[in-house]
Amino acid sequence: MTDWKNQFAEKIISLESAVGKIESGDKIWAGGLLSMPVIFLQELDKHLNQFQGCELYTGLMTYPYEFLKPQYKENFKHISLFMGPLERKCQHGGNIEVMNFHFSNFKQTFAKLQPNTVIIEVTPPNADGYVSLGACGGVGSKEALKYAEKVLFVVNDQQPFIGNKDNLIHIDYADFIIEGHHSVATPKAGESSELEQQIAEHVSPYIKDGMTVQIGIGTISNAMGMALRDRKDLGIHTEMFTESLMEMCKAGAVSGKLKNYKPNKIITAFAAGPQEVMDFLHNNDAIEMGGMADVVDAYEVAKNDNFVSINTCVMVDVVGQVASEGVGFSQISGSGGQLDFVRAAGMSKGGVSILALSSTRDGKEGLESNIRIALPTGTPITTPRNDTQVVVTEYGAADLRGLTTPQRVKTLINIAHPEFRDELLEQATKLGLAK
Template sequence: MKRLQQMSARTTVLSAASAGRASAFGRRAYQGRPQMLSADDAVKVIKTGDRVFVHSVAAAPQALIHAMTRRAPELRDVEVCHMHIEGDASYADKKYEGSFKNNNFFVGKNVRKGVQEGASITRPEIPLLFRRGILPLDVALITVSPPDQHGFCSLGTSVDASLAAVQCAKTVIAQVNPHMPRTHGDGFVHESAISFMVDGPAPLIEHKRGKVTETIGKIGKYVLVLLMKWRCMIMCMMMHDDEVALALAAATPMVATNVAQLVEDGATLQMGIGVIPDAVLAELTHHKKLGIHTEMFSDGIIDLVERGVITGENKVIAPRTITVGFCLGTKRLYDFVHENPAVQFRAIEWVNNPILIKENPKMTAINSAVEVDLSGQICADSIGSKLYSGVGGQMDFMRGAALSHGGKPIIALPSTTSRGESKIVPRLKRGAGVVTTRAHVHWVVTEWGAVNLFGKPVKERMKALISIAHPLHRPWLEKEVERGFWFDVDENSPKIPESAHVDEWMAAMASAAAAEPRWRVKW
């Protein structure tokens, strides 16, 4: 009886999670084939004061964005909503601030300088803003694959919250791009749900992976050893930028190795984009029966699929398929997902639902952070009060993995920034946002090791986190703990004064070491 009740509850959850998915024809009455227009003519429908949604990541409709931006002199207070987008986002330029205002659910590099507003919201809740009329949409600008013989287009590489935008916007303008992969899952949109189509063939924007050759890797590790031996920040002052970059790059495979050791055979993985996730995937070539249920992925999974490492056979939710909301990578990735039924692109409110995520056994969520304080609080979206990225789906997957049988929520990060400052800090910077609370943090991994904070009291957490901080910073962190750092503010990690002469800085360090024996670093 108990088992039947559990199955009934799970069926209810699945039904609720699927309730917001698109019908094949959207929410509009059938209106026939959409009118074909030029980009400039199509965006004339945008009026002063409208709210416009822009398709996400590599699916950003560049022709429509350019055409909308060209109308800046005619428009005032057009609110542009989007998650992270790739490519041109010139409407976010300060010179257009009277014409366009930005509501960024996730801040990318191309809009970071021009950010005026940033909605601090998790990705699964973004569709609710549209569906509940909290952010009613006037226009949605999207990219789709050409319609098939039945009139169906595909949202391609980004289904995420874009599906809800298509369903809810009063007017949908689609850039039809034959380079857009036709992907399986929730992303099929019938042409009757589109108001205007624009012919816009263009290669998708690619996100190239940083490649570290064996030689460069060896050099980087050698430089890192030198930095450790001669006190990292003093050496950095005497090195060229490319040498420092090599040393910092060497930390990434060390972090990845430590993370990979936590991944069990049969696990289901969630990971983000960047050098650490790709490096982790590269370490998993000898694992077996892995699955993927993730908000996004990049090229790193392809090799594991081809090697037979990723099979999805142990997944409970969508077994034997790769579940994803959007992808970003190279043409190789876009070719891989094109017409591939093994890769299912789902609406973000379904992909990121912790109730569904937890159903996969050994769910292993691998996320990163800007900084971690000694109580375990995770800042992942800002540098102090400056919004740097966004909340994304970190909370959802951290929670889902924690509730999964044998699951592991993991925060992975290098121990220092590119300037040599510690990423493990006594307290977060003033104004920093907490994305994952200390109550929800389990594993934290750096190049110096991995610690599990779950169930540990604050003092044990502090000791554990200090043990995986960079050795140079451990005495400072210990000193802060001793003097009760939680009562103080505005204390910073030691760093190199930009104007300091090498000899002056070395003399200052020697003086500090003589005055305070705890500052001596033993290597």
């Protein structure tokens, strides 16, 4: 056995012993999404009352852990760096506090948090003793390791081995190792609705052969990825690699050869999808998994000419202020990298930012417009109006670039649901926003 193999064997402990390494007052980074050490956290759930004053940092939960219940706040205060469906269920009354920040600030955020304990899933080591951080390696783990006093690797042979330098770490970094093998695949994306396909059709003309694309999270984004399968020589520089992006690659739409920045590479910070996506990522030299702050750095991304950012939102007001992470005082997700990519597209030569949404929603009193005269009180603005370029609904695309305020207002009203257009124009005129 080589030295690293001896080290590996010596560091292996039982699951129960691993939980015993946690101490009251620890500040623990436990990864995000598919990097979260599921088996460890499930065991931790059985011992929560043994600890006091711990803080647990995660993002995008995939399992309804016991520590999410309010009675464990004093044991393990849970802080989420990005909300998903499980976090939303717990935000009112559960054990969760949300930290809102742009993903370009990941390094500064961890410098403030300074977790003393890191527990993350990794792959089995390669021949040189390096493990891969897997499908979600860019979500904070290397930043957290800078401050860690205790490091536990949970080896999972179902994590895809993504072997670029930024996604590798030697087993020297681990103080303890446990093995916990389980699937990290998430459910296959459902079929896009007719409305989502209509939105994708309005976005599609903005994406030409050879452009570099970023596509965000959501069902509209999935439809968008599917609509681009007939393009040629696209590049990918994205926050999250998804099933629809994989389908673009398999359809021959992606080569990356025309990218100015890191040509021929698919740049991403994390990935999720069914097993087919995990298999696509595994040992794929075209994939470069980078740290989140670096991947969403607008100045780096904008080195690509013709960069197009495609993201979804939930509401827009008539001057172009965009809400993507919540409505009123109810939070839905987080800022993520949306504004970083919007600004990257704005700085890119030939670039464009596109924000897509359905024109309506089902409200308490029936159908409501998602294009509003003003956003509801308390609504966080994800993309300011001065950064908003193109907004798309199923009724068309509103290109706001170079328009005055009255022109912006009328252009946005033109893509609202027809039932609300007259009312919106009347309100805007009374307020002096339209002429």
